[in-house]
Amino acid sequence: MSAAAVAPAGAERECQKCGRLLDEVGRCWVCAPAAPAVPLNLSMTNVQDATCECIRATDALAHCAQTEAEARSTLDLAEAEALILGVDGRNEAERKAALRLRLRDEYASLDAATAAVRQARRDLDVARLWIDGLRYQLRLLEVHRAPRIGGE
Known part of the structure; x- marks a missing residue:
């Protein structure tokens, strides 16, 4: 399970790592890995x-x-x-x-x-x-x- 796991239903949804509130899809934007890099070189x-x-x-x-x-x-x-x-x-x-x-x-x-x-x-x-x-x-x-x- 990731560090930004969702808390049980009814509880505040907080990041288990840093304690910040999770967004609507259950992700901590501080602890979550960055978006995957997409190659922008033209080919x-x-x-x-x-x-x-x-x-x-x-x-x-x-x-x-x-x-x-x-x-x-x-x-x-x-x-x-x-x-x-x-x-x-x-x-x-x-x-x-x-x-x-x-x-x-x-x-x-x-x-x-x-x-x-x-x-x-x-x-x-x-x-x-x-x-x-x-x-x-x-x-x-x-x-x-x-x-x-x-x-x-």
């Missing part, structure tokens, strides 16, 4: 790798979004069924809390799916930045190799 292999990574990240995001939609639909259906069967409580706040407790597994699934979507979106952003970096390098090479006006 056909790196362009192909960046393109493949962007495609993979797009597919992963689509899959995570579908999983999140299914989790949300399951939660909505479970809430409707619970409301039809009746929820105990003296007031709206108690009924809402009772409903939340009754459906804690569905809420946990939705929370996990939402966190996966955020991570997939971040991965796609990194892949797009990789492509952009290679594109800017190519543009810089084009500018430096272009014939200059005036015979210079």
